[in-house]
Amino acid sequence: MPRKTTKKELQFEKSLNRLEEIVDTLESGDVPLSEAIKMYEEGIKLSKECLKQLTDVELRLKKITKELDGSFRVEEVGE
Numbered sequence: 001m002p003r004k005t006t007k008k009e010l011q012f013e014k015s016l017n018r019l020e021e022i023v024d025t026l027e028s029g030d031v032p033l034s035e036a037i038k039m040y041e042e043g044i045k046l047s048k049e050c051l052k053q054l055t056d057v058e059l060r061l062k063k064i065t066k067e068l069d070g071s072f073r074v075e076e077v078g079e
Contacts, residue, residue, distance in 0.1 A: 012053050019046045 022043040025031055031039065063075045 008053065012050060015046045015050050019043055019050065022046070 022039045026036055026039060026043075061077050063077050065073045065075060067073055
């Protein structure tokens with residue numbers, strides 16, 4: 001049975017899709033400078049949000065264990 005998509009996953013997808021739209025629009029060169037600056041700023045905000053979400057997921061998927069000798073070991077956490 002397929003699992004349900006969470007609200008955070010939907011938000012990530014929405015942000016990523018919007019970021020792709022912004023990139024495509026800016027690459028086309030058909031945007032006035034003032035609008036391009038606004039879109040660029042929106043894109044930076046979206047990219048930071050997406051990166052934070054990906055980092056959060058990565059941290060949830062890894063478990064860091066301190067060994068007796070003081071070294072650290074990273075274990076992947078299963079579902």
